[in-house]
Every structure is written in C-alpha cells, then in structure tokens.
Amino acid sequence: RKEVEQDPGPFNVPEGATVAFNCTYSNSASQSFFWYRQDCRKEPKLLMSVYSSGNEDGRFTAQLNRASQYISLLIRDSKLSDSATYLCVVNGGSYIPTFGRGTSLIVHP
Amino acid sequence: DAGVTQSPTHLIKTRGQQVTLRCSPKSGHDTVSWYQQALGQGPQFIFQYYEEEERQRGNFPDRFSGHQFPNYSSELNVNALLLGDSALYLCASSLRPAESFLYGYTFGSGTRLTVV
Numbered sequence: 001r002k003e004v005e006q007d008p009g010p011f012n013v014p015e016g017a018t019v020a021f022n023c024t025y026s027n028s029a030s031q032s033f034f035w036y037r038q039d040c041r042k043e044p045k046l047l048m049s050v051y052s053s054g055n056e057d058g059r060f061t062a063q064l065n066r067a068s069q070y071i072s073l074l075i076r077d078s079k080l081s082d083s084a085t086y087l088c089v090v091n092g093g094s095y096i097p098t099f100g101r102g103t104s105l106i107v108h109p
Numbered sequence: 110d111a112g113v114t115q116s117p118t119h120l121i122k123t124r125g126q127q128v129t130l131r132c133s134p135k136s137g138h139d140t141v142s143w144y145q146q147a148l149g150q151g152p153q154f155i156f157q158y159y160e161e162e163e164r165q166r167g168n169f170p171d172r173f174s175g176h177q178f179p180n181y182s183s184e185l186n187v188n189a190l191l192l193g194d195s196a197l198y199l200c201a202s203s204l205r206p207a208e209s210f211l212y213g214y215t216f217g218s219g220t221r222l223t224v225v
Contacts, residue, residue: 008149034213043199043216044152087151089213095206096142096165097214099151 001026004090006100013107017078021103023088024070032091033071035062037084038102044087047073078107113138113202113217121223122190130185130220134202141183142214143175144199152199158183159206190224197221 006023013019025033033050048055050062050071061074071090075082088100114133122128134141140159144152154167158177172188181202187194198221201214 004151006151032210036213041197041221043218044214045216046213049213091210094165095210096154096157096167097209098154099144101149101151 003027003092003098004088004100006088006103008101008103010104010106013078013105015078015080015107015109017107018074018076019078019105020072020074021086021088021105022070022072023090023100023103024068025088025090025098026069027090027092028066028069030069030090030092033062033064034089034097035071035073036087036089036099038087039084044099047086075105078105080107080109083107113200113215115198115200115217115220117220118218119221119223121225124190124192124224126190127186127188128190128222130187130198130200130222131182132185132200132202132217133182134200135215138202138204138215139181140203140206140209141177141181142201142203142209143183143185144201145169146197146199146219148196155185157206164206187222192224195222195224 035047036044037047038044054063059076085102087102142157143155146152156166197219200217203209
C-alpha cells in the first residue's frame, strides 16, 4: 500500500458544483497534513493545513479522520479558476512530507 | 520579500551528461529540500539540507548529490543522466526542518529537465 493515495481523477464538474476529494494514508503515526494546489506546469502552492478539528477557508473545507486514516477537501460553489491538481501531503514524523500523486479537477462553464 | 528562486527554468541534456540545478531559499529560511516530479505524479523527496549538511535522503541513487552553501542556497547535481531523470525538479524552503512539519513548504517554480 502506498503511503499516500489519491484518486487521480479527473473530476469534471460544472461551475457552482460542490466537489470533494479524499486522500488515504498508511502511517497511523502521521502528525500533520496539508492540501496543496498545483496549476499545470507550475509549482505546488500551499492551500491549507488540515487539523483534527477541521479547517475552513472560504469555499474550502478540509477535514481529518484519524480512525479511518484519510483527509478530505471539500470545495463549494466551484469556480473556473479552481481547475487544478490538488495534492494531499502527509507528514509521518520525520519532517519529510510525503505527497500523493494529486487529484485533477476540471471546472467547466 | 523574495520567494524561492530556481535556475535555470528549463534545461535539455544528453544521456550520460551531468547537470547542476540551483536554488535560493525564501528570505529568512535556512532549510532546503529537493523534489523530483515526473509527469502525472506527485513530487518525490530527494534530500534535505540544513546547516550545510544533508539531513535526510529519499530513495534516490548516489548519482543525485547536493550541497548547501553558508548563505543557505543549494545545488542539486545529477551525474550520468538517464532518460528517466526527465522531470520537474522542485526546491522547497522552510525555517528549520521542523517548520515544514507545522506550516508546510514554499516551493520554487522548478527546473524542467529534459534528457534526450
């Protein structure tokens, strides 16, 4: 089993839709979690941290489920500009983040 | 506030050649990590430099080596290039290794290496 697994998609949704991505991780001792956004042929950019209590930033909500070892990202009222690849990142305690392969989101008019 | 800068942005090399990629961390950051991102994949950790020493290393062969200078900038060297080394090479900086654990990374825009 890979350390961090994501459905590569693509998720193809209309503007205004709500879409959710999950990411599973194998190391139960993992301590910190992030979502990054990566536009085509660009560098990853930190989108948000994921806390045990959940984390909301505008239209974006991230949650952590330690019992089932997954994190999620919910995007409400999708915009065309949300089209990107969303990378899940997990820190297993070695201070070296492990990246998933990313989930591709395409928002169409 | 200067972000992470990498050079060159693009590079084409021939199999068997050697390449050096450069990274200057974000102002105030002292830790540099290098990642390789193949097309359609997530970034894979190569190694991390802190206080001019390699602190941790991922599952990459010895052909991949690096260096960190007193001003915190860093180089990634790859010897005996293979076609499979073609990828986007990303540099990420943070304040001490532990900070990325808490706050995540700041990435440079990367160097796209093509090996022909």
